[in-house]
Amino acid sequence: MADAPSGLSEHLVAAGAFSEGERNAVYRAIETRRDVRDQFRPDPLPDALVRRLLEAAHAAPSVGFMQPWNFILIRQAETRERVWRAFHQANEEACRMFEGDRRAQYQRLKLEGIRKAPLSICITCDTTRGGPVVLGRTHNPATDVYSTVCAVQNLWLAARAEGVGVGWVSIFHEDAIKAILGIPEHVKIVAWLCVGYVDELYDMPELAVKGWRERLPLDKLVFEEGWQDCEEM
Ligand SMILES: Cc1cc2nc3c(=O)[nH]c(=O)nc-3n(C[C@H](O)[C@H](O)[C@H](O)COP(=O)(O)O)c2cc1C
Numbered sequence: 001m002a003d004a005p006s007g008l009s010e011h012l013v014a015a016g017a018f019s020e021g022e023r024n025a026v027y028r029a030i031e032t033r034r035d036v037r038d039q040f041r042p043d044p045l046p047d048a049l050v051r052r053l054l055e056a057a058h059a060a061p062s063v064g065f066m067q068p069w070n071f072i073l074i075r076q077a078e079t080r081e082r083v084w085r086a087f088h089q090a091n092e093e094a095c096r097m098f099e100g101d102r103r104a105q106y107q108r109l110k111l112e113g114i115r116k117a118p119l120s121i122c123i124t125c126d127t128t129r130g131g132p133v134v135l136g137r138t139h140n141p142a143t144d145v146y147s148t149v150c151a152v153q154n155l156w157l158a159a160r161a162e163g164v165g166v167g168w169v170s171i172f173h174e175d176a177i178k179a180i181l182g183i184p185e186h187v188k189i190v191a192w193l194c195v196g197y198v199d200e201l202y203d204m205p206e207l208a209v210k211g212w213r214e215r216l217p218l219d220k221l222v223f224e225e226g227w228q229d230c231e232e233m
Pocket of ligand 1: 033034035036037110111112168169170171204205206207
């Protein structure tokens with residue numbers, strides 16, 4: 001390998017651990033972030049705040065620095081209504097995939113805040129960005145979508161720190177939403193996020209609060225040195 005060109009070292013900056021207060025803030029955002037469906041306030045988010053959330057998303061890692069994301073901001077109630085209808089149809093289909101008590105329990109869940117949250121952000125992945133050969137993506141094309149998910153999580157955590165709730169909606173046929181927003185063929189929808197101020201959040205995942213599913217014990221998910229047999233979870 002060639003030696004690093006001179007002049008690069010001026011870009012190396014100190015990178016020690018954060019102060020205790022800063023560390024606590026980071027862990028607090030991670031631990032108290034929630035998926036929000038119903039607690040949204042109707043007041044609009046200031047443009048500067050939305051910009052900070054988008055800057056956080058845009059700071060995410062990406063394969064080959066591909067940055068395959070776009071952020072489509074949807075504020076118009078009419079568009080959100082059309083997207084809600086697409087959700088509703090898909091949700092009825094999803095409901096029928098469960099049987100008996102589980103179906104009744106599913107029906108009681110609220111799984112979106114599309115009409116209630118004042119802002120929706122559709123985050124997409126342009127699979128062609130950076131050309132046909134992208135560094136690091138050569139053996140796993142899905143890494144472009146993984147990158148976009150990193151952007152979603154950055155935005156979600158920044159939102160928590162700002163007192164803003166985020167709810168991820170994935171229950172829809174992708175083509176239905178692509179048609180509503182005019183998204184081209186080669187671009188994938190990764191996330192539909194409902195975004196708005198919140199005054200309250202659940203202290204654990206809403207699906208756990210409502211008895212749908214519990215958090216798994218971390219110790220059962222950590223293996224040493226290789227895969228280990230594990231019970232069905
Ligand atoms: C890829 C992805 C898709 C999701 N889709 C939905 C959805 O369509 N509707 C919904 O209510 N929640 C959705 N969620 C939120 C999860 O249900 C939620 O993250 C999980 O129950 C844990 O709760 P928490 O995020 O509050 O910790 C989604 C989350 C992810 C990561």
